[in-house]
Amino acid sequence: MKAIVMTGVGGPEVLVPREVPEPRPGAGDVVIRAAAIPVLFAETRLRSGEYPLPVEPPFLFGFQAVGTVTEVGADVDAGLIGQRVAMATMGFGAYAEYVCAPATSVTPLPDGLSATDAAAVLMGGSVALTLLDTARLTGSETVLIEAAATGVGAALTQLAKNSGAARIIATAGGPAKIAHARKLGADEVIDHTDPSWPTHLHETLTSTTLDVVFDSIGGPTAAALLDTVTPLHGRILSYGFLSGTPAQISAADLIPRGLTLTGCAGPHWLTRVAQSRPAALNLAAAGTLIPQIDSILPLDEAATAHHLLESRTPLGTVILTPTQA
Structure with missing residues (x-):
C-alpha cells in the first residue's frame, strides 16, 4: 500500500x-x-x-x-x-x-455524514465540546475565542452561542480570517497579527470584561489579557500555544485577581476529548456544526x-x- x-x-x-x-x-x-x-x-x-x-x-x-x-x-x-x-x-x-x-x-459515523466532513470536525469539534463543557457557560458570559477562523477555534465559534455565550469576541489573523470568523458567529473580531491586539481588545470591551478566555495563542500576550478578565469569576482555558510557548502566567498573576487557569492537556484531558468524538460527529450530521x-x-x-x-x-x-x- x-x-x-x-x-x-x-x-x-x-x-x-x-x-x-x-x-x-x-x-x-x-x-x-x-x-x-x-x-x-x-x-x-x-x-x-x-x-x-x-x-x-x-x-x-x-x-x-x-x-x-x-x-x-x-x-x-x-x-x-x-x-x-x-x-x-x-x-x-x-x-x-x-x-x-x-x-x-x-x-x-452517523448516517449521512461524509468521510471528508467527519475528518474535518473530528479533532476541532471534539476539543471544542470538551472546552465548552469545562467552561460551564451559563448564558450571560462574554467570551474570547483566540484563532477563531480555523480548527478548534472555528468549532468553538460555531458552538459557543448554543452553549451559553452571550457575546463572542474573537481573534483571527488577517482580513480573510477576520471575515470568516464573523461568518462563523463571532460578534466582534480583532486581528491578532497586530502586536498591539490586547490594547484593541481593551477598547472593544469598553466597560465590560471577559468571563471566559479560550487561549490557544499563549506566550506573553496571555498576561496582557489578565486585566480584561472578570475579577473573582473569570476563567482562562489554555489549550494551545500558537505563539510557540504556553501562556506565560503564574499563580502570582492569578491569585490577586481571583482568576482561574485550567490547563487543557495531558492524558486525562485527551480521554475526555476522545469521549466527545461521537457528539461532535452527531452535531455535524445534524447541521449544527458545519465542517x-x-x-x-x-x-x-x-x-x-x-x-x-x-x-x-x-x-x-x-x-x-x-x-x-
Missing part, C-alpha cells in the same frame, strides 16, 4: 510517499480502508521536532483517519467489518491507504499540506485522500 513515511525531523520534505506492507490487526485492533485523513496543526509541530516523537523515525505518520473497516483482530466484534468509522492512532500510521488502530479508538474544509489533496501531497498549514492561510481543515479510496 502507499503511505507517508516521516524520514526524520525537519521540514515538510521529510514526509515521503513510500510503498509499505499493509497493516495486520493484532488482538483488539481494527484496520480501515482510509477515505479521508485530516492534517492537524499538532502534526506539523511533531514533524518539526517541537513535540516529542511517539517512536524514532522512520515511521508512518499521522494521528487520525476516516474510512471503512476491512479487518478486525481477536477480541473485536466482527460486526464492525464494513462499517464507516473514524479512528485515532497511537500517534503514528494514519497517513496511509490502510490504517490500524485499537478498536477502543473507533467511532462509528470547514479548506482543501482536499491526494495522499502523495502530504508535504504540500504541511506547507499550507504552516503558512497559516487555510480557512478550514486540509484533508488527504488516498487514490484508492
Whole structure:
C-alpha cells in the first residue's frame, strides 16, 4: 500500500510517499480502508521536532483517519467489518491507504455524514465540546475565542452561542480570517497579527470584561489579557500555544485577581476529548456544526499540506485522500 513515511525531523520534505506492507490487526485492533485523513496543526509541530516523537523515525505518520473497516483482530466484534468509522492512532500510521488502530479508538459515523466532513470536525469539534463543557457557560458570559477562523477555534465559534455565550469576541489573523470568523458567529473580531491586539481588545470591551478566555495563542500576550478578565469569576482555558510557548502566567498573576487557569492537556484531558468524538460527529450530521474544509489533496501531497498549514492561510481543515479510496 502507499503511505507517508516521516524520514526524520525537519521540514515538510521529510514526509515521503513510500510503498509499505499493509497493516495486520493484532488482538483488539481494527484496520480501515482510509477515505479521508485530516492534517492537524499538532502534526506539523511533531514533524518539526517541537513535540516529542511517539517512536524514532522512520515511521508512518499521522494521528487520525476516516474510512471503512476491512479487518478486525481477536477480541473485536466482527460486526464492525464494513462499517464507516473514524479512528485515532497511537500517534503514528494514519497517513496511509490502510490504517490500524485499537478498536477502543473507533467511532462509528452517523448516517449521512461524509468521510471528508467527519475528518474535518473530528479533532476541532471534539476539543471544542470538551472546552465548552469545562467552561460551564451559563448564558450571560462574554467570551474570547483566540484563532477563531480555523480548527478548534472555528468549532468553538460555531458552538459557543448554543452553549451559553452571550457575546463572542474573537481573534483571527488577517482580513480573510477576520471575515470568516464573523461568518462563523463571532460578534466582534480583532486581528491578532497586530502586536498591539490586547490594547484593541481593551477598547472593544469598553466597560465590560471577559468571563471566559479560550487561549490557544499563549506566550506573553496571555498576561496582557489578565486585566480584561472578570475579577473573582473569570476563567482562562489554555489549550494551545500558537505563539510557540504556553501562556506565560503564574499563580502570582492569578491569585490577586481571583482568576482561574485550567490547563487543557495531558492524558486525562485527551480521554475526555476522545469521549466527545461521537457528539461532535452527531452535531455535524445534524447541521449544527458545519465542517470547514479548506482543501482536499491526494495522499502523495502530504508535504504540500504541511506547507499550507504552516503558512497559516487555510480557512478550514486540509484533508488527504488516498487514490484508492
